Amino acid sequence: MASLTSTQQLLEQVDLVRLRLGANAARRSTLGQVFTPAPLARLMAGLIAMPHQAVHLIDPGAGLGTLTAAAVEALCQRTDPPETISVTACEIDAALTPYLAATLAACATYCKQFGIAFEAKLVVDDFLHFATQQLAPMFDQPESHFNLALLNPPYRKIQTTSHERRLLSQFGIEVSNVYAGFVALCIKLLRPNGELVAITPRSFCNGPYFRPFRKFLLDHASLRSFYLFDTRQEAFRDAAVLQETVITTAIVGGVQQPTLHIITAHSPSDEMPTVQEVAFAQVVHPADRERFIHLVTNQASQAVVAQMQHLTATLADLGLTVSTGRVVDFRATEYLRDEPSTATVPLLYPTHCEHGQIVWPKAGKKPNAIVYTAATQALFVPNEIYVLIKRFSAKEERRRIVATLFHPDRVASEWVAFENHLNYIHCQGAGLKPDIASGLTAYLNSTLVDTAFRHFNGHTQVNATDLRTLRYPSREQLIALGTLVQPNMEQAQIDELVAREVFSMHATSDPNQIQKRIREALDLLKLLGLPRAQQNERSALTLLALLNIKPDTPWRTAQAPLCGITPMMAFFATHYGRTYAPNTRETVRRQTVHQLLEAGFVLANPDQPDRPVNSPKAVYQIEPRLLTLLQSFGSVGWEANLEEYLASIQTLRVRYARERSAKMLNVQIAEGQLLYLTPGGQNELVKLVLEEFRPRFAPESEVLYVGDAGKKFALFRRDELAELGVVLDEHGKMPDVIMYDATRHWLFLIEAVTSHGPIDGKRHDELSRLFTQAKVGLVFVTAFLDRKGLQKELSNISWETEVWIADAPSHLIHFDGDRFLGPYGGDV
Template sequence: MNENDSDSYIHIITNSLEDSLRVQMDQFSSTLDELGLAVSTGPVVDFRLKSALRNYVNEETVPLLYPEAIKTGKVLFPPKKPRKSIAIVQNQETDKWLIPSGWYVLTKRFSAKEEKRRVVAAVCSPVDAPVLGIENHLNYYHSQGEGMNPDLARGLAAFLSSTLLDSYFRLFSGHTQVNATDLRRIKYPCKDDLIKLGSQIGDSCLDQAQLDTVVHKTLSIMSEAIKAVLAAKRIEEALAILKDISAPKEQQNERSALFLLALADIRPEIPWTQATSPRRRITEMMDWFRDHYGKQYAPNTRETVRRQTMHQFVQMGIVVENPDQPDRPINSPKWCYQLHQQFVTLLKSYGSEQWEETRRNYVISVKNLLQDRNRNIPMIPVSLPNGQAIQLSSGGQNILIKEILENFCPRFTPEGLVLFVGDAGNKFIVNETQKFREIGIELDPHGKMPDIVVYYERQEWLVLIEAVTSHGPVNLKRRNELKRLFQSSRQGLVFVTAFPSRKEMTRYLAEISWETEVWVAAQPDHMIHFNGERFLGPYEDRENRF
């Protein structure tokens, strides 16, 4: 909390970059009163003055400004394709809602979530009329109800349009509404600095980078705050890249942008032309953008990142998994990602004149890349007990599934029929839907199937097997889920958890449910029976069994 803040606002800062923005904004000490300015909400509420609204300007009307008139830092009147009325009749009834023509600064009161800027500001120059109307969805800066110095207006609009102000505003405004109250409590540069800023900009049309450069130089912005501004811009640019390559909506978020920056090694001060492709694990990427972008994610979010960001990046051809060892086990702590070289080439062109052409070429090439990758993906050959040959995608728990089909089934369910085999790369590789129906089993299509289902007709058993390499033994919860899923079965249900080794099994001993079996691939001739009453068989339901 700033001791000089009369409103006594408490700032909760989550990282050093945010704090540098706060420190910089604290350097500005001028209130709107000290600048001789005020900010108000547009007085024209259109639904209350419907009879006075017009779609044309004539001798009886004056311009009426809506948010759609704000374009690239200026007010364009009339809009090219107006969706609202563009004029309002001037008479005794409407005079009190109109303001004198002059130099004003307008801001939108509402911004869409997908808009790049929270504070959208524009300079409003005098119109060809004595007065004008400002609609209620706009705020306007004025000097005692009238216009202000032209350079002051230009400088104020530039300050409000800077990435510095926008990044700071987001720290205390968590919604998309920009209220006049919020604008009043901001401290501004002194009047002379704003006029100097406005005179330097004049009527020039600057892009965001050029505008920020002029603001930083004229207002002597600290280097730490500039780094925070650059960080916000890089995140914004990464989001724009994801949008331009048609990434799914669910991946057009700050988390995906940060992981993209980490994979390209683009620090705030590094331009896209210097993008590279280091190999990085998820934890390494999280540490990287914590250090360079001040964004910290909890360690337990790694699985969410893997499922909701990296998995989609792989599917889109943006990254390659384990380029140094493609057959690395999925539960390996060395599992890593690297940007595909074609995508690095695309990143290097961002912001240049070649961007659009490079992007179009990339979209075409990545389709061919994905097709080739699907054709050439490493596969695991597996022989089912009946001699049928199938192919499982490499990685994940499929190596253990191969062991179950080729070693467990011949030993403990000889001549059994494999009805279902899940696959880490596809949803399933074997699914004997018709046979399930023939033996009287109707499955819920939304139910979570076990990894393998074997029909052991000799004993009239249905053997449900879970392959465990990183998670998922048949615990009490899973056992009850499987019983509900196969409740229509007339066959006895046998629950088996398979582990690659005893060492892996010991991690889950406390979770494994009673009245289930455990098989260890490293000792394929033996079974472990949780209860010991019988050797591999179903149990009838009994009360208080657990």
């Protein structure tokens, strides 16, 4: 790894090493190791909450050191940074230690720039062995001093008779997977009030295998928050890991607080996660002996869980049993046949369950039959009625629970066999009665049950144990439901039937209706051709708010109110139970509304077109033709209307783009080079900085960056900045304008003040840290439109900076220092 001088560069370089090493299948299989991507590491480091003057970090399974680097960055940039940071990085794979050593060296360099003492210890050992040695009751063994653990532990099963299991048992830790062992040992190693931040699979939240670990976790730590991702492939996307993950933050010892936070994001880089404050008693039910952990992410989901709690029956109470298919195909290879014959028995795989129907035989990669012999007879069940449930859901399936009714008339045979990736519900080895089987299939396929199951279940699969734990309607309710089920019912019909017959709910009180509306909005965004990045729940909620579509509002009554960002967010919370932090308004505007504007689906400030887009009074409205189209959604004419709209949309986009372009501010920054800025807000002042300040005080300068109130930035010359030693993240707190004067070797950092503050002491420090690697001198300038603006902020201006006022463009006001207009801190 090359020599590194900043943590920003460090994380990028570590990530390049991670990508070069790739998703090594052998390493993952043997060690259970998946490297931490840089965005995930930054997110986890940002969750560190406890201030310490001396931080003692344990990074078990450190890998390339990404989590350590992210922690150093986050700690150094705090307003209350520590005085010292010491790191113990433990890694079993000796091949990774050169990379890890380089990361630790770069962290030392970075800390030195902040005046923070740094020391590191690299341990080449299995963390389980290292930790148990640290915890061993030896006279010469000092008491553990760690107060922070940041970890992405390996994921691998631990055999009951293994050495690892015996090591952990010595310290009262009983786990079935090595990741739980890592977390438990970190809790043991941490001091009282020490902080734990760990990303792991969600599987520990329920199930009998993790019961001892849940007890250990809840007895030894107080939970602070859970951070979830709404899709299972996002946390480790480029490693192709399909796993439900959760980031757990906890404090060792202490009293469990009455509430904790459950945060949900689309990905680690999502700037707008939903935050739900939940009573601890809702997460871990006080009377639950299993101590299951229920991760309910929003108010609508809470309503679903509350409905499910009214049900009391289990499969056993119903006189039913669930089993896993008996055929493990690799053990029965010699008996499998592609085509059925008189000497075979029908064999069903999940692929034979298609859209609620049994499709058998089926051409494809899977066999359709198994030979009937004495050796295979125990694998068969009578050809009767069963409910089949896929153990694994396919990527394209929205549902986790996918149930199919198996009827004996689907195959002509006395016996039938189910492969191991299917669960089947039966009555003591025999088939089910028709009505109860039909009712049970409909119940399991309902959105309400699927939603409840997702919040309860932390696996990517549906095990027989999970189905035994699930709650069901009474036998009478299932039979009544089964009598009403019709062939080929749509999902909405199944949901309505289950809500009415099982939960006695009408559409207006059905929490499923919320999810249904959001799914419909997501489908519309996809049909309208929005990029994949905008096909998310936040964009769906924005569309619903702009149409004033509540969960029980028919599409035909959609409206086009004028709506600002803050009212949109209030709409999300009030009607859809999605609560976002108030400081994410800008994210909604920049990452969602802006894209809808660019697509021509939304109009900005139609009541006052010259209003600045970043004005607190800015409003948006759905485009009239799109409104007309969406009012027909679900009607007979929908498809024809959609086709006609899509055919005309390019013309609309061109027209609206032309209208927006006509309102843009044009600024010439070089011969033949124009910038186009969104009108209004600080951009009016930015234009004056470039046209009035620059010719007077930096005439030889080159413009390297210009922010834009409407689209984050109008110009960003990364390569030129990198040559000056400056590597910036576009999502960071950038100044409004950056200009470089090569003659004097000065870098001008200019803040244009209209609504935000000037370069005060805090902002001066932020910019100094952001540009700490610059090879040239820094000149700090605050620009105001007029003296009135300066008067408001006069007491906040930082010393050793310049102030420029647009209505007196030939003058600068110099604040203290030993020179007029120039860099400080030893620069010339």
